[in-house]
Amino acid sequence: MDLAAVFQGKQALLYMERYVDEGARTYSSLAGQTEAAPRYRPERDTPAFELVAVDAPRDRVSVFRADPSPGLLQHFVRPQGVLFAVHPETWANDAVEGLGDIRALPRTMPIRVAPTASTRTVLALEHPENVPGYFLKLHYPVRISRFNRELRLKNIHNSVAVSRDLANLQFEKFAYLPDTLGVAFRVNEKSWGFLVRETRARPFAAGRFLIPCFALYAGDLNHPDASPLLVQMIDRMAAEPVSFVVDRILAPVVECWARAARERGILLESHAQNTLLEIDRDCVPRRVVHRDFDVWVDPGARRRAGLGMPFLGRGMAADTDEAVRQHYSLVYDQFIGHHFFDYVAGVLKSHYGVDEEIVRARVREVFHHAFPDADRLFPVRTMFKFRTESPPNRNVLLEDMRQPPVWR
Numbered sequence: 001m002d003l004a005a006v007f008q009g010k011q012a013l014l015y016m017e018r019y020v021d022e023g024a025r026t027y028s029s030l031a032g033q034t035e036a037a038p039r040y041r042p043e044r045d046t047p048a049f050e051l052v053a054v055d056a057p058r059d060r061v062s063v064f065r066a067d068p069s070p071g072l073l074q075h076f077v078r079p080q081g082v083l084f085a086v087h088p089e090t091w092a093n094d095a096v097e098g099l100g101d102i103r104a105l106p107r108t109m110p111i112r113v114a115p116t117a118s119t120r121t122v123l124a125l126e127h128p129e130n131v132p133g134y135f136l137k138l139h140y141p142v143r144i145s146r147f148n149r150e151l152r153l154k155n156i157h158n159s160v161a162v163s164r165d166l167a168n169l170q171f172e173k174f175a176y177l178p179d180t181l182g183v184a185f186r187v188n189e190k191s192w193g194f195l196v197r198e199t200r201a202r203p204f205a206a207g208r209f210l211i212p213c214f215a216l217y218a219g220d221l222n223h224p225d226a227s228p229l230l231v232q233m234i235d236r237m238a239a240e241p242v243s244f245v246v247d248r249i250l251a252p253v254v255e256c257w258a259r260a261a262r263e264r265g266i267l268l269e270s271h272a273q274n275t276l277l278e279i280d281r282d283c284v285p286r287r288v289v290h291r292d293f294d295v296w297v298d299p300g301a302r303r304r305a306g307l308g309m310p311f312l313g314r315g316m317a318a319d320t321d322e323a324v325r326q327h328y329s330l331v332y333d334q335f336i337g338h339h340f341f342d343y344v345a346g347v348l349k350s351h352y353g354v355d356e357e358i359v360r361a362r363v364r365e366v367f368h369h370a371f372p373d374a375d376r377l378f379p380v381r382t383m384f385k386f387r388t389e390s391p392p393n394r395n396v397l398l399e400d401m402r403q404p405p406v407w408r
């Protein structure tokens with residue numbers, strides 16, 4: 001892909017989501033696996049497909065809100081009922097709880113969508129003029145990479161609650177795509193539904209364009225000879241590669257992450273699919289835009305910051321200091337360090353002959369500056385990762401890697 005194409009807006013973003021991810025899912029043996037039917041996978045050339053939509057009576061659904069745009073709220077929460085969207089593969093799956101009740105509801109206009117890199121989050125391709133652009137994150141109970149992609153009431157509630165909470169995080173390099181609306185069909189504790197994620201980053205800034213972070217370093221499936229977008233950016237700006245990458249991309253990711261963790265106890269899973277680089281018309285990186293807020297929350301950090309726990313479940317699935325340290329390590333060392341920064345450093349090495357250790361040393365410095373009390377919350381001398389045989393739900397089993405931290 002040519003860097004100039006990034007400025008083409010929605011179509012360009014969709015192209016990167018679907019096709020500029022080549023070679024980026026090698027961080028674990030499960031990362032490239034999917035049980036989604038081939039026609040719903042992002043990298044396939046099916047241009048679009050339709051979500052099934054029904055009108056659900058207001059008293060049969062729970063609706064969660066984080067300051068949705070009024071046009072979007074009116075589009076989904078209507079006088080005749082709530083527009084309830086279902087992935088076609090979920091709709092066809094007789095094993096899905098409560099589906100009989102949902103299938104009995106009146107059908108409404110299907111929604112034309114295209115998948116993003118996560119497969120179960122899709123972009124709406126058409127919407128009325130008064131409705132702002134949106135993604136839908138769907139209940140899709142098949143295994144995609146490590147996890148079964150269910151979207152239960154708890155996930156919906158917490159994603160919206162974290163979106164609401166992040167409105168309080170003020171940092172000039174931080175922005176986010178909020179899950180402003182969530183709808184769950186009442187079945188029982190296994191209720192499921194969908195999230196509506198707005199395409200416009202908050203806080204709003206005009207004249208900005210998004211690049212999913214994996215598309216900075218991944219290959220383009222359709223143009224295998226094209227240079228990675230990151231290399232095109234560095235060359236276009238005639239920038240010094242290490243300073244450009246550390247100061248403009250990696251340091252902002254670390255700083256945003258440390259702020260959310262320390263100030264709000266929210267452990268953003270800032271890997272390369274959950275972050276997008278926002279650039280201006282001159283290609284200058286301005287902010288890191290975050291998405292996907294079904295994340296762990298550290299109750300201890302919330303308490304220290306004087307904040308409540310408006311989340312369902314027990315926050316971080318950890319009640320000992322040891323378990324908390326393991327989760328901090330998993331999210332920072334693995335999701336950010338290993339699944340994201342390692343690839344960026346690899347591009348610097350392959351295209352500019354940079355010694356990756358120089359990049360790591362610079363980032364370690366940034367990390368300790370942004371997170372001065374890290375040694376209290378992280379395992380100082382080692383890292384944790386998912387156990388290879390982890391179950392596909394979130395009852396995660398972690399294992400001690402017995403290796404010193406690389407990016408902190």
Ligand SMILES: Nc1ncnc2c1ncn2[C@@H]1O[C@H](COP(=O)(O)OP(=O)(O)OP(=O)(O)O)[C@@H](O)[C@H]1O
Pocket residue numbers: 021024025031117118119120121137144145149214269271272273274291292293294339
């Ligand atoms: N380069 C990448 N790095 C990480 N994950 C990737 C990458 N490319 C595609 N993915 C896919 O994105 C998903 C990442 O999982 P994660 O739990 O962050 O997202 P999600 O909750 O399914 O959706 P969303 O991010 O839209 O809220 C997986 O399905 C994974 O296969």
Ligand SMILES: [Mg+2]
Pocket residue numbers: 118273274291292
């Ligand atoms: Mg994600």
